[in-house]
Amino acid sequence: MNVEYVAKLARIDLSAQEIETYQNQLGSVLEHMDAIASLNLDGIEPTAHASPVFNVLRKDEIKPSLPVEDALSNAPKKANDLILMPKIVE
Amino acid sequence: MSTAYEPVIGLEVHVQIKTASKMFCGCKNEYGGTPNSHTCPVCLGMPGVLPVPNEEAIRRTIQTGLMLGCDIAQICKFDRKSYFYPDMPKNYQISQYDQPLCNGGGVMLGKFAFPKETQKDDIASSKKVVRLTRIHLEEDVAKSTHFETSSGIDFNRAGTPLMEIVSEADIASPEEAFAYLKTLQQIVQQGGISDADMEKGQLRCDCNVSVRPVGTQKFGTKVEIKNLNSISGVRRALAYEIQRQSRVLSEGGSIRQETRGWDDPAGETFILRTKEDAHDYRYFPDPDLMPMRTDSGLLSEAQARLPELPHQREVRYMNDYGLGDYDANVLSSDLALAAFFEECVQSGAPGKACANLIANELMASVSSDASKLAESPVKAAHIAELAKLLEAQKINSKQGKEVFAEMLVSGKMPAAIVEEKGMSQISDTSALEAIAQQVIDANPGPVADYRSGKVAALNSLKGQAMKLSKGKANPQLIGETLERLLKAP
Numbered sequence A: 001m002n003v004e005y006v007a008k009l010a011r012i013d014l015s016a017q018e019i020e021t022y023q024n025q026l027g028s029v030l031e032h033m034d035a036i037a038s039l040n041l042d043g044i045e046p047t048a049h050a051s052p053v054f055n056v057l058r059k060d061e062i063k064p065s066l067p068v069e070d071a072l073s074n075a076p077k078k079a080n081d082l083i084l085m086p087k088i089v090e
Numbered sequence B: 001m002s003t004a005y006e007p008v009i010g011l012e013v014h015v016q017i018k019t020a021s022k023m024f025c026g027c028k029n030e031y032g033g034t035p036n037s038h039t040c041p042v043c044l045g046m047p048g049v050l051p052v053p054n055e056e057a058i059r060r061t062i063q064t065g066l067m068l069g070c071d072i073a074q075i076c077k078f079d080r081k082s083y084f085y086p087d088m089p090k091n092y093q094i095s096q097y098d099q100p101l102c103n104g105g106g107v108m109l110g111k112f113a114f115p116k117e118t119q120k121d122d123i124a125s126s127k128k129v130v131r132l133t134r135i136h137l138e139e140d141v142a143k144s145t146h147f148e149t150s151s152g153i154d155f156n157r158a159g160t161p162l163m164e165i166v167s168e169a170d171i172a173s174p175e176e177a178f179a180y181l182k183t184l185q186q187i188v189q190q191g192g193i194s195d196a197d198m199e200k201g202q203l204r205c206d207c208n209v210s211v212r213p214v215g216t217q218k219f220g221t222k223v224e225i226k227n228l229n230s231i232s233g234v235r236r237a238l239a240y241e242i243q244r245q246s247r248v249l250s251e252g253g254s255i256r257q258e259t260r261g262w263d264d265p266a267g268e269t270f271i272l273r274t275k276e277d278a279h280d281y282r283y284f285p286d287p288d289l290m291p292m293r294t295d296s297g298l299l300s301e302a303q304a305r306l307p308e309l310p311h312q313r314e315v316r317y318m319n320d321y322g323l324g325d326y327d328a329n330v331l332s333s334d335l336a337l338a339a340f341f342e343e344c345v346q347s348g349a350p351g352k353a354c355a356n357l358i359a360n361e362l363m364a365s366v367s368s369d370a371s372k373l374a375e376s377p378v379k380a381a382h383i384a385e386l387a388k389l390l391e392a393q394k395i396n397s398k399q400g401k402e403v404f405a406e407m408l409v410s411g412k413m414p415a416a417i418v419e420e421k422g423m424s425q426i427s428d429t430s431a432l433e434a435i436a437q438q439v440i441d442a443n444p445g446p447v448a449d450y451r452s453g454k455v456a457a458l459n460s461l462k463g464q465a466m467k468l469s470k471g472k473a474n475p476q477l478i479g480e481t482l483e484r485l486l487k488a489p
């Protein structure tokens, strides 16, 4: 796993020194994964969640939203109730 | 000799689910509205918030799956799909990766879902089924509007429930893609799942299309076309792209795996991005959201509200109203048409006569496009009344066509037209006998001929009787009456 690539995906700007530090740290995390991978896990279901809790759901009911001014209060630029940002193109 | 190419098409359709509130928070799910008036810390992606899924969105996705013959997962979960874009402030979208809510299923392409000029083609009547890969549930992203030098974001749409319906690469022409989308649109509208208005972005379509030499099995390199906002636009974009790819290949070039957009006014696709900048979504299970079990009520609740499906309706029409299979198929395949027919028969009008008028006269008048029914001056009440007049033999079928043509122009009710044109057919026995007797008395020659065995003389007498009655006599009954009187001792 390449730290530079992961940093790029996460939009984190790292210095050469940081890349080296984190590459080592990430390496030891991945070594730990290798330890798990070496276990015999035959017959063990993959689980995304450890606790047997299902369907934590809500009814389809409307709750009050934030006032528009509050929703926009963190925006550096706004106009016509929209949050403005540098022009984006797909 | 040039190689002929055939297209292989698969569609990814996003459908907004009609719910009161958003997918993971209680903000109102509404199209339009003041920008950024339906937001909260959850759908704005503030740190530390906890999403809670809307059970109604799950039910409606399951219901869609059931209507499309999918297998409903017993257990499934939500995953995070990571990407950076201003329309998704959490920097991940909650979606479903390896455990979608619905698997498999299919969409049968009905004849009337095809573009009208292709409805006579064999493929339109073939009842082809386009297989589905899956349907999963996710959250929609914010709406961005692009200006000269900046872009504006409205988070009202962010976090609203969205399902993605993914087809197999079973679609073999732009017309089949058109029919697939039309059918899917009707089904989700019919099930009350979504209004599925493409112009409002309630139904959105991405196409995967490749071409290969006819007769070969191996798929060509596929191109994705994004941001299509009408069903006819999908058809045109595919037709253009198929031609473009075929031309590139036949000139010895190769197709790059890329994403293209569709410029509708220019009528051509253009490159958006190549595969090199393809996203790496790093899906992983969302730790904030517990898995779902559908067998603890969600599935049975969705089952309980399943609407009647087109093929079930077809059988009911044949059984309840004695319709032939053609009429039953025509009327049941389209929701607007079926609703129109049911409105006619609800007033007690005879089903068969109504079906006949709708499937033939009415459909011809809207060029077989059922979506235009609402604009027609001929309403269900007109058809019902006309069917009753025909059934009671107040007018004959030829007059029925005349009345229909007049309704189409003036929108007047059939009984009024019949009255105005003095069309009422005479079927009353004593009135018919009076006419017949008058004709017999006035035409001794043909009467003698008939009585001496020249059966054909009856036709001349019948013609006289129709003339005398100004065409109003029931032609069959006047013939029978004449015959009876002539044979009487």
Ligand SMILES: [Zn+2]
Residues within 6 Å of the ligand: B022, B025, B026, B027, B038, B039, B040, B041, B042, B043, B044, B159
């Ligand atoms: Zn919200």
